[in-house]
Amino acid sequence: MSAMDQLKQIRFEAQAAIEAAASSAQLEQARVEHLGRKAELPNLLRGVASLPPAERGSVGKAANQLRKELEAALETRQSDLERAELDARLATDVVDVTLPASPVVPVGRLHLVTATRREVEDIFLGLGFRVAEGPEVEHAYYNFDGLNFNSSHPARLWTDTFYVSEDVLLRTHTSPMQVRAMELHAPPLYLIIPGRVYRRDSDATHTPQFHQVEGLAVDEDITLGDLNGTLTTFARAVFGDERKIRLRPHFFPFTEPSVEVDVSCFNCRDGFVRDGSRCPLCKGTTWIEILGAGMVDPNVFEYVREFGYDPDRYTGFAFGMGLERIAMLKHGVTDLRLFYDNDLRFLEQFG
Amino acid sequence: MKLPLIWLHDYCRPDVSASELASRLALTGTEVDRILHHGVSEADCFIVGRVLSAERHPDADRLSVCIVATGEGDTAQIVCGAPNVAAGQTVAVAQPGAVMPDGTKLGKAKLRGVESSGMILAEDELAIGSDHAGIMILDEDLVPGTPLAEVLPISTDVLELEITPNRPDCLSVYGVAREVHAATDAPLTAPPWQEDSGSAGRVPGFDARVEAGDLCPRFTLRLFEDVKIGPSPPWLKARLSAAGQRPISNVVDITNYVMLLTGQPMHAFDADTVAGGILTVRRAREGETLTTLDGVQRPLDPDVCLIEDAAGPTSIAGVMGGARSEVSESTTRVLMEAATWNGPNIQRTSTRLGLRTEASGRFEKQLSPEAAMEAQAIATKLMVELCGARVVEGTIDVLEPVGSAPFDEIELADRTVERILGVAIPREECAAILTRLGFETRDAGEGLNVRVPHWRRDDVAREADLVEEVARIWGLDRLPVTLPSRRDAVGRLDVAQQLRRRAEDVLTGCGLSEAIGWSFAAPSFPQRLGLADSDPRSRFVTLANPMSEDQSVLRTTLLVSLLDNVRTNRARGNHDVKLFECGTVYVRREATDAAAHSGPGASERDAAVAPSAQRDAVLPVESTHVAALLTGSLRPVSWREPQPPQADYFAVKGVLAALLDALRVPWEVQAASEPFLHPGRSARILIGGLDAGWLGELHPTIVGGWDIASAAGFELDWATVAQAAVHVPHYRDVTSFPAVRQDLAVVVSDDVTAEEVLDQLRSAGGKLLRKAEVFDVYRGEQVGEGRASLAIRLEFGADDRTLTDEEVGVRRAKIVSTLAERLGGELRG
Numbered sequence A: 001m002s003a004m005d006q007l008k009q010i011r012f013e014a015q016a017a018i019e020a021a022a023s024s025a026q027l028e029q030a031r032v033e034h035l036g037r038k039a040e041l042p043n044l045l046r047g048v049a050s051l052p053p054a055e056r057g058s059v060g061k062a063a064n065q066l067r068k069e070l071e072a073a074l075e076t077r078q079s080d081l082e083r084a085e086l087d088a089r090l091a092t093d094v095v096d097v098t099l100p101a102s103p104v105v106p107v108g109r110l111h112l113v114t115a116t117r118r119e120v121e122d123i124f125l126g127l128g129f130r131v132a133e134g135p136e137v138e139h140a141y142y143n144f145d146g147l148n149f150n151s152s153h154p155a156r157l158w159t160d161t162f163y164v165s166e167d168v169l170l171r172t173h174t175s176p177m178q179v180r181a182m183e184l185h186a187p188p189l190y191l192i193i194p195g196r197v198y199r200r201d202s203d204a205t206h207t208p209q210f211h212q213v214e215g216l217a218v219d220e221d222i223t224l225g226d227l228n229g230t231l232t233t234f235a236r237a238v239f240g241d242e243r244k245i246r247l248r249p250h251f252f253p254f255t256e257p258s259v260e261v262d263v264s265c266f267n268c269r270d271g272f273v274r275d276g277s278r279c280p281l282c283k284g285t286t287w288i289e290i291l292g293a294g295m296v297d298p299n300v301f302e303y304v305r306e307f308g309y310d311p312d313r314y315t316g317f318a319f320g321m322g323l324e325r326i327a328m329l330k331h332g333v334t335d336l337r338l339f340y341d342n343d344l345r346f347l348e349q350f351g
Numbered sequence B: 001m002k003l004p005l006i007w008l009h010d011y012c013r014p015d016v017s018a019s020e021l022a023s024r025l026a027l028t029g030t031e032v033d034r035i036l037h038h039g040v041s042e043a044d045c046f047i048v049g050r051v052l053s054a055e056r057h058p059d060a061d062r063l064s065v066c067i068v069a070t071g072e073g074d075t076a077q078i079v080c081g082a083p084n085v086a087a088g089q090t091v092a093v094a095q096p097g098a099v100m101p102d103g104t105k106l107g108k109a110k111l112r113g114v115e116s117s118g119m120i121l122a123e124d125e126l127a128i129g130s131d132h133a134g135i136m137i138l139d140e141d142l143v144p145g146t147p148l149a150e151v152l153p154i155s156t157d158v159l160e161l162e163i164t165p166n167r168p169d170c171l172s173v174y175g176v177a178r179e180v181h182a183a184t185d186a187p188l189t190a191p192p193w194q195e196d197s198g199s200a201g202r203v204p205g206f207d208a209r210v211e212a213g214d215l216c217p218r219f220t221l222r223l224f225e226d227v228k229i230g231p232s233p234p235w236l237k238a239r240l241s242a243a244g245q246r247p248i249s250n251v252v253d254i255t256n257y258v259m260l261l262t263g264q265p266m267h268a269f270d271a272d273t274v275a276g277g278i279l280t281v282r283r284a285r286e287g288e289t290l291t292t293l294d295g296v297q298r299p300l301d302p303d304v305c306l307i308e309d310a311a312g313p314t315s316i317a318g319v320m321g322g323a324r325s326e327v328s329e330s331t332t333r334v335l336m337e338a339a340t341w342n343g344p345n346i347q348r349t350s351t352r353l354g355l356r357t358e359a360s361g362r363f364e365k366q367l368s369p370e371a372a373m374e375a376q377a378i379a380t381k382l383m384v385e386l387c388g389a390r391v392v393e394g395t396i397d398v399l400e401p402v403g404s405a406p407f408d409e410i411e412l413a414d415r416t417v418e419r420i421l422g423v424a425i426p427r428e429e430c431a432a433i434l435t436r437l438g439f440e441t442r443d444a445g446e447g448l449n450v451r452v453p454h455w456r457r458d459d460v461a462r463e464a465d466l467v468e469e470v471a472r473i474w475g476l477d478r479l480p481v482t483l484p485s486r487r488d489a490v491g492r493l494d495v496a497q498q499l500r501r502r503a504e505d506v507l508t509g510c511g512l513s514e515a516i517g518w519s520f521a522a523p524s525f526p527q528r529l530g531l532a533d534s535d536p537r538s539r540f541v542t543l544a545n546p547m548s549e550d551q552s553v554l555r556t557t558l559l560v561s562l563l564d565n566v567r568t569n570r571a572r573g574n575h576d577v578k579l580f581e582c583g584t585v586y587v588r589r590e591a592t593d594a595a596a597h598s599g600p601g602a603s604e605r606d607a608a609v610a611p612s613a614q615r616d617a618v619l620p621v622e623s624t625h626v627a628a629l630l631t632g633s634l635r636p637v638s639w640r641e642p643q644p645p646q647a648d649y650f651a652v653k654g655v656l657a658a659l660l661d662a663l664r665v666p667w668e669v670q671a672a673s674e675p676f677l678h679p680g681r682s683a684r685i686l687i688g689g690l691d692a693g694w695l696g697e698l699h700p701t702i703v704g705g706w707d708i709a710s711a712a713g714f715e716l717d718w719a720t721v722a723q724a725a726v727h728v729p730h731y732r733d734v735t736s737f738p739a740v741r742q743d744l745a746v747v748v749s750d751d752v753t754a755e756e757v758l759d760q761l762r763s764a765g766g767k768l769l770r771k772a773e774v775f776d777v778y779r780g781e782q783v784g785e786g787r788a789s790l791a792i793r794l795e796f797g798a799d800d801r802t803l804t805d806e807e808v809g810v811r812r813a814k815i816v817s818t819l820a821e822r823l824g825g826e827l828r829g
């Protein structure tokens, strides 16, 4: 048999063996048999040098080519087998996909007051306001006098306000920071002041502590129309783009004119809900009171005139809203006391 | 205040429904709480009737069977139970179909077998008065069949108004009529006090002396003789009832009627009981007491203003009368008082005595002295008409000169209106609005000169006040909708605010929910936490007027709030609780404390130069803390983890690490305890060498006080955290020169802490050692009794080159030898 015939024979046998291998082990066996140290092809390659010179070139070339060919076939077969073996293994690895998930640590929630506070802050940040805070235990000067409350105003009564001493009290609103902020910063001033406030009151709609956000804008040309626009923007951001607001004249010692602000009801049509009954949110009036506001009273500027607040040059608006009230309206919470129970079943519904 | 529309219509009658009027008032500054209906409905069914005959009921002694003429020759048979019914009387009749004030509808009925179609009415059945002794007898001139509503105010809508404290003038029917006139432009009649049948001058036999002129700007008296005390006529009773006042007797009813109409309270003295015929207004003396009408003996002080006669005090001025001088059934001479009192002083007195009356509620808002004589004029007319009285010549009138000082004109410039409102309102329109409100205006070139009426004197004093008056009537719904021009205004959170949001987000991301606890606490909390008296956290702020003992002081630590919240949750069946709070604590300032305020707003304010510094010196120190408290399982029980790990020291340390590492705060802990912590599982948190708070498992005895078996937590001072946070991290090259990682196991004595090992390791490793972390701890036979093996992962690297094996080897050798020398550490394995 010529060398070339021998190569043909080897190719035929080796290919058959590779194809026939049904497992990695059988394939390895085929490799050893046909390409291993003692196999026919390596022997033949080793013996090329002893062939007549005329054959040496062609046989050597053909043998090398065959070796490469077989190595490639082995590799292909190897990966086919591995794939088949993996498929077989995966086919038996079946789980009950309906079992509960392996729980990651469930995320906690921000308190509804904090979530609402951030929502309000973000709206006013977008309108160019900054955020400031102030002390909760406050001097009566900042809580009342500097805000133009006369000395006999009923809010000063010990029945309404918590006192620590004659001059020191728990602030009843966030408004004292209006005066503090104006003492520190010359106009223009655009500020909101979120924070905890205290009043001697306790029932389903009053808790002795609650949260407010105060707003203050002082500049050379602030008008009541600007307050109207600012609060319209706010009301739409919180309660929906179709909302309208209306201003009703009111009385606060530190603003003039003073207004109460209503937002159009988002819970009903013309005062009635779907089942035809009167809307519980607006009580059929189609308006919901959300905050108090007004133009900064010139008397308040007089208290801080030395810090750059000339009432003839500057005007300003101020507003104050209850965060819990905004949250209750928006989320349908009916009892204010829930905010301070901190029951996880309540907390986890929001934030 | 209750405003019966039927009464309002005497002075101003806008052509709108009650609800339209209510909303117009609300939008011009008079809040309407609700609209009520007073009296009967289906008023057509109520008519005047005449009793033609009244026979005893055949089967019932107390009932009469009456035939009643009901007009146009018709008659009705009505069974009546009133004892006073008799033939010939003119009476009020309700016919079938009528709806009574309580809502019941009248039908035909049989009473003891006798048909009755209708009802002869008593006063209380019409909600006119409270009289139910018998049927109401009407004027005999009335024609049967006349609708009853033409004769008696049996039906009216009533607006319940909420009047702001600056508008005592609106606590009156005529005052609201003025507002309605301004708001609707419906005509307003002349004031009811315009004609006064009384006269000025001395009153023989009586006099008044005002010794406390500062508390009593005006004191007036009129004398009436031949007074016949009796019930008021139905129209008066009906009005008072509709306004929420119970009718009593004609004289008392007149004082109430005048008060409701004009806003000015009055007081009627029985003139014959005024000892000495002289009334003196003076301050009470120290230690003096007075028994008021309600029978209570009240201690007084010199700030309380009294009225007395020769026999002593008769009433607390402006608040409540005394029993001695009251009008009674036998009174024939009445001394009618109308006075003006100092508002703040009345408020103080009524607060101090805990005595609020209809009168004090008005006086405390400061009425004008002019109103006193307006009231006298109307009272005089009614005393004559309703009590058959004769007004005695003269009026005692003690008037403090200050109260009647002429008031100046206020300028209202056109441009001020536009500057405040953002829209120009024509001058004529401003003038028309102000005139309707009772102001006098005069054109003055650039605007108006405005004179304020006496009833607005305390409320309107400046240009801004006039702008408000104009704006509210002109219509706030017509304002432009604009945004401020916001020159130089940039909205952004400062660094501390951004960090705080980040902190809250990290903690919620770690599975903790945010609680907001009470700032209040019970004064026993330091004791319950085992805090020593000398501990600053025992220096709480005490409220002078708490609502309850449990909420009578302010917390100095968030732990007490969190413990309360965990207990609430456990009591409600939530056993695995993970909460945090970011809130304020309050510590009473000691004399030695710096005056600078370090409250939550400190980042916004430079306390050292704050103008408020002096006032702040008396305030407590407020700081923001961040605290967490965990109890129960860290994760929910699941089929893969039937027994999840419990909240312990290392669990909360993990939360703390997540928080501080997220904020890039360098921190470490040091074993140290607190009275409320487990002595062996607690530590101080150090940030930049500063004590930033505590960390640990709570002491079982302490948490037992909150019905909790075990819990772990931490509390941090937020300012210390925020100051140490790296807000703007600087880039470090991590790709050019790869790091070399190696593990090391070292065996040390059990009393050597991990932190001590790492400290030595870091100092020996030098700056090439970038990281060293304990990743395993082993105790047991292989390392010997009282010893522990720590497995530590080291990371070496340099910013400017890749380290050679030799360089790393040198460092490692140094580490090994340092651990051996300093801590007796042996390399293991």
Ligand SMILES: [Zn+2]
Pocket: A265, A266, A267, A268, A269, A271, A272, A279, A280, A281, A282, A283, A284, A285, A286, A287
């Ligand atoms: Zn609604």
